[in-house]
Amino acid sequence: MMSAVKPLTNTRTFLLWLVLFCPIAAWIGWQDYVDRYERFFQDTSIAQRMLSQKTVQHEAVLATLAALSHPPIPERLLPSLQPSMPQLLGLGFLRDGAWAGSTASPPGLVAAVEHARQAGRPVTLSLDESRYWLVAPSSWSLLLDARQLISAADFPPSLAMLTLDVGAGPLTLLARQPATRSPGWKIDLRKPLGAVSQPFPLHSWRTLTPADWPWVEWLAWAAASCLLTAGTAAWQRSSADARRQQEAVRLAAMARLSTLGEMAAGIAHELNQPLTAILAQVRAAERLLDDEDERPAVRQALRASAGQARRAADIISRMRELVKPSSPSPRMIVEPDALAASLLFLREEELARRGIRLTWRNADPGARPLGDRVALEQILHNLVQNAADALADTPGTRSIVLSGRVEGPEYEFSVSDNGPGIPAEALPRLFEPFYSTRSQGMGLGLALCETLAGSMDGRIAVHNLDPTGACFTLRLPLAGADA
Incomplete structure (x- = not known):
């Protein structure tokens, strides 16, 4: 009997709304934060990378100058480099x-050149928070202004605060948020530049204020x-009667689709396969009767027909047993290879x-499963037939693979x-009658x-394969496994 559902009061309605709203709202907030952080990180x-490219460019310029056998005068060289390198002073x-x-000698130049030669790469000499000298082992030196590396307008829009330390303290490259501390959630990231000679630490941070929340x-x-x-x-409040009516309709539909009705309607469907096999074998025997040498083949065809006739009788007997609640399906040890050989022969x-x-x-x-051989034959014949029907319009190589293996305490046929697989919308309803x-x-x-x-304490399932095709699996208890 269906239990009555109490209509929602105003208090229960409000609590239901809270239960519905809060988790999703928290998820929305978290996803918004994750998205903002990913954009900020990227x-x-x-x-x-932009700043690293600039600093790597400095190393390339020094390497090029060192390779010149007759280097130009620095006073003439500087104007030609500054249009593409505004940071070069x-x-x-x-x-x-x-x-x-082109300018005064950097302080400590001789020691810096010696240090660069020992390190095998350029070294830096900072003058203040923005200017520094880059000294190469060849003694070529560049005076650079970190403020001019990249214009603030060229930085990505999600960045708010950006500083670079060239050796004399943080230099502010970008300031899109007020310096005063505002309430919110701070996200920051520190990364060194990619140039070996100028691995200056870059610090980026942003405060997610209430204005940034996903209102x-x-x-x-x-x-x-x-x-x-x-x-x-x-x-x-309005559908109590409708629910009762729907339940009555559902129970009536279940009664119409009871085991007895299902088995009776399926007799013609299930007997079609053995009867088709008998017809094919008899026709083959009829064609071979005129040939004396083919009598063994005739005998084999007639034996196969007799076997399929017995199988048809067993199917009818099994259907009669299955519709009796008091007659459980017999479970015996089944030989998978023999079962498959019979299916392949047919x-x-x-x-x-x-x-x-x-x-x-x-x-x-x-391994040996426990089950009813006749029922197993019915299931596997049906699944192979369905697979063959699915391959009817499939171009190229077409194949059906019947396999068996042990899965824990069960034996699995698949x-x-x-073929093209099963439409996603059809998968949940595939085992519904009709x-x-x-x-x-x-x-x-x-x-x-x-x-x-189910009558053999087994279960059947289906899933689509990647990239194409479908796979039906039948799991049965394994002989000798613990119950």
Whole structure:
């Protein structure tokens, strides 16, 4: 009997709204923070790369000057470099121990040159928070202004505060937020520049103030959650009778789709395969009767027909047993290889004529499941037939793989194909009685397979393969496994 659901009071409606609103609002806030931090991290990395490219350019200029056999006069060289290097304030080099440059000699030049030669790379001499000399082992030296490396307008828009330490204290390159401390959540990042000779520490930070919070998204979710809560409350107040009617309809539908009705409607569907096999074998025997040498083949075909006739009788018997609640399905040890061999004998040649290759793979040959062989044959025949139907319009190589393996305390049969797969919207309903993805299908084969699997304490499932195809799996208890 369906229990009555109490209509929501105003207090319970408000609490329901809070329960609905708060987690999603927190998730929206967290996602907004994650997005802002990712943009901040990416844009800081962009700024670091931009500055690194400039400093690496300094090293390239020094290397080029050192390679010149007859270097130009620094006073003439400086004007030609400044249009592309506005950060360059001066340059020069030691000639026979004397300084030749466009500006005064840097302090400690001789010691710096010796240090650069020992290090095998240029070294820096800072003058103040923005200016520094870059001295190469060749004695060529560049006077640089870090303020002119990149214009503030060229930095990415998500950056707010940016400083660079060239050796005499932090130099502010960017200041888009007020210096006064404002309430909010601070995010920052420190990264050195990529030049070996100028690994100056870059510091980027930003304060996420209430103005940055996702108010629009919160208000939209607040309105949507209010509508959902109000709709839920109104629906509960007005639909008690409708729920009872829907339950009555559902119970009536379940009664119509009871096991007895399902099995009776599926008899024609399930008997089609063995009867088709009998017809094919008898026709083959009829064609071979006139040839004396083909009598063994005739005998084999007739034996196969007799086997399929027995299988048809067993199917009818099994259906009769399954609709009796008091008659549980017998569980015996099943030989997977023998079961697969019977299936291959019946279907391999027929499928080959349709251009479909059917193969069997047993990953655990010594394992034995518990089940009903007749029911297993029904399930596997049905799954192979469904796979063959799915491959009907598939171009190129078409294959069906029947495989078996041990999965924990269970044995798993799987039937997979390389067809187009199953539409996502059809997967949840695939085992419903009378639901079929084929225009000519009755929608009973898979429903019956699920019923047969359940009667053996097994379960059947389906999933799509990547990139194409579908795979049905049947899991049964493993003989010898703990219950």
